Amino acid sequence: MTGLDDKDFAVGLLQAEHVAMVPGTAFGANGAGFCRACFATSYEQLIEAGNRIERYVQSLAKKAIGRVAPSWAGRPAHRRAAQKRRA
Numbered sequence: 001m002t003g004l005d006d007k008d009f010a011v012g013l014l015q016a017e018h019v020a021m022v023p024g025t026a027f028g029a030n031g032a033g034f035c036r037a038c039f040a041t042s043y044e045q046l047i048e049a050g051n052r053i054e055r056y057v058q059s060l061a062k063k064a065i066g067r068v069a070p071s072w073a074g075r076p077a078h079r080r081a082a083q084k085r086r087a
Contacts, residue, residue: 002060010035016059017052 002009006023013019024031039046 002057003064004060006031006033006035012060013053013056017056019049019052019056 004012006025010021010023013021021035021037024034024036027036037049041049
């Protein structure tokens, strides 16, 4: 989706938005293409992290030529989460 491997995505996210994730390959070859996150924090901080991740992914999409932003782009993460809970 982003055009980056898991390590480049995790490093870029940390540098751009100050959100730490672990590249999936840190857990073996089967983790390639995935990132892991720790959710042991407050709900508010999780919402903020989600918003920052979303902002980073959107910035990658804007840099890609011809890429269309996903349908959820522009909606804050907490509203998407609430919408999913109601469904």
